[in-house]
Amino acid sequence: MSDAKTIVILGGGVGGVVTATSLRKMLSDQHRVVLVDRERDHLFAPSLLWLMTGQRTSSKIRRPLHGLARKGIEVTRGEIKKIEPEARRVRVVDRSSGHDRGSCRDFDADYLVVSLGAELAPEIIPGLTEAGHNFYALSGAESMRDALESFDGGRIVVLTATAAYKCPAAPYEAAMLINDYCRKRGIGDKTQVDLYAAEPGPMLVTGPEGSASVRRMVEDNGVTYHPEYQVVEVDAHARRITFDNGATAGFDLLAYVPPHRAPRVVREAGLIDDSGWIPVDRYTLDTRFPGVYAIGDVTGIPLKMGKPLPMAGVFAERQAKVVARNIASSITGRGEPALFDGRGECFIETGGGKAGYGGGDFYAEPTPQITFRKVGRRWHIGKVLFEKNWFRKLF
Ligand SMILES: Cc1cc2nc3c(=O)[nH]c(=O)nc-3n(C[C@H](O)[C@H](O)[C@H](O)COP(=O)(O)OP(=O)(O)OC[C@H]3O[C@@H](n4cnc5c(N)ncnc54)[C@H](O)[C@@H]3O)c2cc1C
Structure with a gap:
């Protein structure tokens, strides 16, 4: 023993x-x-x-x-x-x-x-915390929900404050789900959803084709995409974002992914x-x-x-x-040693009870080998089942 x-x-x-x-x-x-x-x-x-x-x-x-x-x-x-x-x-x-x-x-x-x-560090960007909702934290997702419930039209901005953050699909899913939500609430025709991203394209680690297919998903769902917009500061009072390329963007409602460290x-x-x-x-x-x-x-x-x-x-x-x-x-002293093989996958919620899917070998060289599947109902159901099983198997 x-x-x-x-x-x-x-x-x-x-x-x-x-x-x-x-x-x-x-x-x-x-x-x-x-x-x-x-x-x-x-x-x-x-x-x-x-x-x-x-x-x-x-x-x-x-x-x-x-x-x-x-x-x-x-x-x-x-x-x-x-x-x-x-x-x-x-x-x-x-x-x-x-x-x-x-x-x-x-x-x-x-x-x-x-x-x-x-660790989420929204305070690194001046004005961000006061101006918007950090939907990467429970409190921010709840405040964004409350703000959406009373929203009656205007411009919603989803913002990534830096190019690297957890779950590279999440801000893209967020923008599509918000757009879908506004349509269902009957305020779609007076609402515009813009996604300003610090990164040059969605999920770039999956390669140019994967990134392009996620970009298509987002744009086909009515979201206007602005890559390579690095936020510098946000004016909560004027509801205006300033980017490092000199551009500015106004908003009525802001949901953001904060810097990570x-x-x-x-x-x-x-x-x-x-x-x-x-x-x-x-x-x-x-x-x-x-x-x-x-x-x-x-x-x-x-x-x-x-x-x-x-x-x-x-x-x-x-x-x-x-x-x-x-x-x-x-x-x-029992059992074979195990090795992590770099494989992984994710569902990409598009709204309307549908999702896309991408997965494969992230350790493949010279580039990860990731396959994307067409948007459909089955991947959304897959995500719902994943959530159910998560709690069932662990708690
Ligand atoms: C909106 C959103 C959607 C996502 N969707 C997906 C998805 O679809 N698929 C996917 O694979 N991933 C997804 N992710 C990412 C996923 O949640 C994280 O990658 C995952 O939780 C990382 O696990 P972890 O154990 O490394 O850290 P965490 O799960 O973040 O756990 C870290 C824990 O450490 C605790 N902690 C930190 N510092 C201290 C301290 N000093 N003292 C005590 N406790 C401390 C925290 O309270 C926390 O509970 C999503 C993330 C977000 C925010």
């Missing part, structure tokens, strides 16, 4: 929850699986888009993390203040009541898994490199510190084509399974 080990998982999002539940299935009770997050609930972020257009309520798209305790996972609600990767030690400030309570607790891990995601605690731990994210072995997700793994949005995995692997839940999930398998195998 091997010695009892402690695995500490930082983050109760996609990567963290999948790592914890996978490990619990593979390890006997003598080993501790500890999961730490500041939030009470696990949020299924893809459904924020449906929440924004009134097709979901917030209780339908989240689950209390403490529900994982039934599976034998030790869930701690707290703010991770310090990570010492060499010592595999973590300092957590208790937030069990929903606020920082000041009392600290240190966790010493035999294996440490960092899955802290990307690695969480502060990760930056302060010396875990990141010049990319701003944690470098890892692209197959095993090992960091340069023994026994410390990083998965999901917080990692930076460069691809041969010059762009990083996109931040997406589908990758966080698969990386989590690989890391869980390898930790379990290192503890028990």
Whole structure:
């Protein structure tokens, strides 16, 4: 019988929850699986888009993390203040009541898994927070829903504040869903939806053909697309966006994707490199510190084509399974080592109960090999089933 080990998982999002539940299935009770997050609930972020257009309520798209305790996972609600990767030690400030309570607790891990995601930083762009709705966060998706409900026509702008962000499809889906929502509410003829993107084209990591097909989807759905518009500042009072090419755009309603960066605690731990994210072995997700793994949005995995692997839940999930398998195998001495193969896919909601689909091998060289499927009802149903199964299998 091997010695009892402690695995500490930082983050109760996609990567963290999948790592914890996978490990619990593979390890006997003598080993501790500890999961730490500041939030009470696990949020299924893809459904924020449906929440924004009134097709979901917030209780339908989240689950209390403490529900994982039934599976034998030790869930701690707290703010991770310090990570010492060499010592595999973590300092957590208790937030069990929903606020920082000041009392600290240190966790010493035999294996440490960092899955802290990307920190959203709208404050980097002057005026953005005051002017619009950050639909990448629950509160912003809810405020955008409320604003849409009372909207009676005008110009809606969807804006990406930087060229790189999680789920490269999401702002494109958001623009199409908002347009569809306005049509259904009977205000389509007095509403215009514009998408101003910092990037030169949609989902460019998938290659020029994939990008062009997503652009067609967006434009065929009545959204006006403006690529390579880098926002500099937003005037909330005048409802005007200024871009670095000197252009300006007015709006009546603004929904935005904020700049992303690695969480502060990760930056302060010396875990990141010049990319701003944690470098890892692209197959095993090992960091340069023994026994410390990083998965999901917080990692930076460069691809041969010059762009990083996109931040997406589908990758966080698969990386989590690989890391869980390898930790379990290192503890028990059983099972073959697993490798993350860079495969992934996504649904692209277009509105009207339809979606497109793209998927394939993102590690293929020299460029990812991604296949796109025609927009249809089946991919929308696929996304709905994916959401249903997500909670069923994990909580
Ligand atoms: C609108 C939207 C739509 C999306 N749609 C899709 C989709 O269709 N398909 C897809 O594959 N992906 C999608 N994504 C992306 C997907 O949600 C992320 O890529 C995925 O959640 C990343 O998982 P993660 O574990 O790396 O990070 P997260 O799921 O973000 O989890 C990070 C966790 O760490 C916690 N945390 C961070 N810092 C601290 C701290 N200091 N102390 C304590 N806790 C902390 C956070 O509270 C959070 O729970 C979408 C995202 C958005 C916003």
